[in-house]
Amino acid sequence: MKRKSHITLDDIAKRLKVSRVTVSKALRGHPDISERTVKLVRKVAAELGYSPNFIARNLSARRSNMLGVVIPKIAHFFFGSVIEAIYNTAFEQKYETILTVSQENAERERKHIQTLVSMRVDGIIISVSQQTTDVEIFNWVRQMGIPVLFVDRTPELPVPGSSTVLVDDHGGAIQAVEQAIAVGYSKIAMVGGNPQINIGKNRQLGFEEALRRHGLPARPEWIVHGGFGKEDGYRGMMQLHQLGALPEFIFAATYPVALGVIEATKSLGLRVPQDIDIICFGESDMIDFIQPSLSCVVQNTQELGIKAVKTMLEIIDHSEESPERHLIIPTHLVLRETGIGEQARLAKAPHAKQIV
Amino acid sequence: MKRKSHITLDDIAKRLKVSRVTVSKALRGHPDISERTVKLVRKVAAELGYSPNFIARNLSARRSNMLGVVIPKIAHFFFGSVIEAIYNTAFEQKYETILTVSQENAERERKHIQTLVSMRVDGIIISVSQQTTDVEIFNWVRQMGIPVLFVDRTPELPVPGSSTVLVDDHGGAIQAVEQAIAVGYSKIAMVGGNPQINIGKNRQLGFEEALRRHGLPARPEWIVHGGFGKEDGYRGMMQLHQLGALPEFIFAATYPVALGVIEATKSLGLRVPQDIDIICFGESDMIDFIQPSLSCVVQNTQELGIKAVKTMLEIIDHSEESPERHLIIPTHLVLRETGIGEQARLAKAPHAKQIV
DNA sequence: TTGAAAGCGCTAACAA
DNA sequence: TTGTTAGCGCTTTCAA
Numbered sequence: 026m027k028r029k030s031h032i033t034l035d036d037i038a039k040r041l042k043v044s045r046v047t048v049s050k051a052l053r054g055h056p057d058i059s060e061r062t063v064k065l066v067r068k069v070a071a072e073l074g075y076s077p078n079f080i081a082r083n084l085s086a087r088r089s090n091m092l093g094v095v096i097p098k099i100a101h102f103f104f105g106s107v108i109e110a111i112y113n114t115a116f117e118q119k120y121e122t123i124l125t126v127s128q129e130n131a132e133r134e135r136k137h138i139q140t141l142v143s144m145r146v147d148g149i150i151i152s153v154s155q156q157t158t159d160v161e162i163f164n165w166v167r168q169m170g171i172p173v174l175f176v177d178r179t180p181e182l183p184v185p186g187s188s189t190v191l192v193d194d195h196g197g198a199i200q201a202v203e204q205a206i207a208v209g210y211s212k213i214a215m216v217g218g219n220p221q222i223n224i225g226k227n228r229q230l231g232f233e234e235a236l237r238r239h240g241l242p243a244r245p246e247w248i249v250h251g252g253f254g255k256e257d258g259y260r261g262m263m264q265l266h267q268l269g270a271l272p273e274f275i276f277a278a279t280y281p282v283a284l285g286v287i288e289a290t291k292s293l294g295l296r297v298p299q300d301i302d303i304i305c306f307g308e309s310d311m312i313d314f315i316q317p318s319l320s321c322v323v324q325n326t327q328e329l330g331i332k333a334v335k336t337m338l339e340i341i342d343h344s345e346e347s348p349e350r351h352l353i354i355p356t357h358l359v360l361r362e363t364g365i366g367e368q369a370r371l372a373k374a375p376h377a378k379q380i381v
Numbered sequence: 382m383k384r385k386s387h388i389t390l391d392d393i394a395k396r397l398k399v400s401r402v403t404v405s406k407a408l409r410g411h412p413d414i415s416e417r418t419v420k421l422v423r424k425v426a427a428e429l430g431y432s433p434n435f436i437a438r439n440l441s442a443r444r445s446n447m448l449g450v451v452i453p454k455i456a457h458f459f460f461g462s463v464i465e466a467i468y469n470t471a472f473e474q475k476y477e478t479i480l481t482v483s484q485e486n487a488e489r490e491r492k493h494i495q496t497l498v499s500m501r502v503d504g505i506i507i508s509v510s511q512q513t514t515d516v517e518i519f520n521w522v523r524q525m526g527i528p529v530l531f532v533d534r535t536p537e538l539p540v541p542g543s544s545t546v547l548v549d550d551h552g553g554a555i556q557a558v559e560q561a562i563a564v565g566y567s568k569i570a571m572v573g574g575n576p577q578i579n580i581g582k583n584r585q586l587g588f589e590e591a592l593r594r595h596g597l598p599a600r601p602e603w604i605v606h607g608g609f610g611k612e613d614g615y616r617g618m619m620q621l622h623q624l625g626a627l628p629e630f631i632f633a634a635t636y637p638v639a640l641g642v643i644e645a646t647k648s649l650g651l652r653v654p655q656d657i658d659i660i661c662f663g664e665s666d667m668i669d670f671i672q673p674s675l676s677c678v679v680q681n682t683q684e685l686g687i688k689a690v691k692t693m694l695e696i697i698d699h700s701e702e703s704p705e706r707h708l709i710i711p712t713h714l715v716l717r718e719t720g721i722g723e724q725a726r727l728a729k730a731p732h733a734k735q736i737v
Numbered sequence: 738t739t740g741a742a743a744g745c746g747c748t749a750a751c752a753a
Numbered sequence: 754t755t756g757t758t759a760g761c762g763c764t765t766t767c768a769a
Contacts (some may be wrong), residue, residue, distance in 0.1 A: 031501075031525060031762090033761095033762055033763085034762070034763070035762080043739075043740085044739070044740045044741075045740090045762090045763080045764095046739075046740055046741080046763095046764080046765090047739060047740070049762095049763065049764065050764090053764090057738065057739075058738070058739080059738060059739090062738080062739085074521060074524065074525070076495065076499055076525065077499055077762090077763085078440075078499065078501060078761090078762050078763070079496070079499035079500045079501070080436055080439050080440050080445065080500060080501055080761090080762080081440050081745090081761070081762035081763040081764090082762080082763055082764075083436050083745095083763090084434075084436050084437050084440055084745050084746065084747090084761090084762080084763070084764095085744080085745050085762075085763040085764045085765080086745085086763080086764065086765095087745065087764095089436065098465075099455075099464060099465045099468070100458070100461035100462045100464075100465045100666075101461070102456070105455055105456035105457070108455055108456075109454075109455045109456045109482065112455065112480075112481075112482050113482075113484070116489075121479070121496060121500075122480075123477070123479060124478075124480050125468075126465065126468050126469075128469070133472075139432065140435070142432045143432050143433055143434065143435040144435045144436065144477075145387075145434060145435070145436055165430060168430065169387065169430070169432065284667075284670055287670075309667060310456075311640075311665060311667035311670070313644075314640055314643075314667070314670070314672070315667065315670040315671055315672075316670070316671075316672040387746090389745095389746055389747085390746070390747070399755075399756085400755070400756045400757080401746090401747080401748095401756090402747095402748080402749090402755075402756060402757080403754085403755060403756070405746095405747065405748065406748090406755090409748090413754065413755075414754070414755080415754060415755090418754080418755085433746090433747085434745090434746050434747070436745090436746080436747090437745070437746035437747040437748090437761090438746080438747055438748075439747090439761090440745090440746080440747070440748095440761050440762070440763090441746075441747040441748045441749080441760080441761050442747080442748060442749090442761085443748095443761065
């Protein structure tokens, strides 16, 4: 397939016997140009099927109107929703979003960041991989004068001059555990996640804080670290089971972890929530269909994406001032069939579920 | 935040007192340059924190190494998986993926396509919105000499010179319905989807074909059109119910439709699969957790994404030849607790579910 | 109101 | 092996 060389400003200019500059201005609605010329130019441009060359424009304008984004995964409810919000918000503000996916791999993350810098994006929004420990690359990006904003997941070490839009993991965990305590549980465990990464650490700190507030002992063997996936939940629950004394309630670090825990619990011949009750951090679109329907700490993914982009654009536009901004988006607890105590459950049971 | 003007080839060249071209070649490993110079150049580039300007390179090279992608939604299991495969495959081939999301809106789709052309992507991979009827924009892209490839969803009207990588919707529907027939059902309905779009049309054609093959009557009122969402399944089931005579088995056009159907069925006081059995087209990652676990026609999303990119790259690389390529990716039926008949179900029941 | 000149950072073709 | 010349398509500045 041969690629026709595209129509350029010059082509239009020649046709109208005016200069390239006139055409450029006319097309952009620059006030310099007379209405008549503008109309003429527009007409010819349309006739010729002119498509402005973004690349050339960027090169010349030294700003790209592109936002670079790096996320760990895409086929994933949480990131899928956040990214959707990012796209929509950026689109409204006439920004193009360049998305890259690290697959939870620090090396790939590095490469993507380099590419984004190469593309001269106006800012980089990133949710770091679980592997990421080295912050050198982020410092480098900052040195290049490109704003960096972490959403949801930040590196352990600080990155001077960067911004954050985070979920209130600490507060959310407290909400979940206090709900469990309110319903009468005292044997409470946490499964999944690890303190290597901020979200894991803060959820655990919240978990511990809630226990402390209510004078409950924190048994170290009842904090089962792992990843954030279903396998981790399954393994974690099995590990708890081997310990002998089972907890009554489990705070799962993520939604997939909860699914794994439930799977394991069932395979042990125990019932959820009667024998082992559970609340998890995070949710999914299938939430109303799993049995039992899970109560969870919901993260406002929309808000997260919107705020990430808006904050980034503010930083880009007010380039002189200090670039650091730090936002925390609150969570809220949604109660369904777990973590609500027997009475509430019985009261709920007779109702047919409603479609959402 | 002030943006440092980036280090350029010239900066490196000046430092070494060589020409810009030498540096350019050295950095790209061009065989012209001596090893010594290459090393020197690399060293200085690293010292200075040089990052090549992709934009400038593209402008000069007249090829962007970027693939444009337009999909209708992103927070959606099917598209999420396809896009992930697209990203990975493109990444391996050193291509950047520029993703845009139409939100099932034809106007937004148009704009995104224009932007992608403006960015001079080397090819556009698109899954059209449900609204899309006008193919003019695609013809325009073709005229610009940019290859167009439709994945999964194509427009109704043909686009000369475009390629397709599609799911075998027709065959998949037949698989599902023949399974139902094999298990002994004869009162079979289809819910969701509409013939406006290829995937809806072909699933319906497959549905009808399967009935015909087995001499079963196709009752028009048992094909309930709608969208592809949960609401549509709910509404469709309710509509069937109002008809009086209920079918025994429902072929749901998509996974969400199936969820809606199940929701509705339950709210009518009927059991799935005992009273109303069901198989659907498509799946989700939560599939093992819903009750009952749904049997479904699975689309190979990986394969779809991989083939889309590989086919596109072939077209780009062999630009002289005829650009049209047409692939169909087969589906396969995965049986779980629905659509398998009572005996199989009873045989299955005692086993604990395995984690996947 | 219009346009000429210069340059954004890079690469390809050709010369030295 | 290295460098010169000439763009890629556009925008900005400043003069006409």
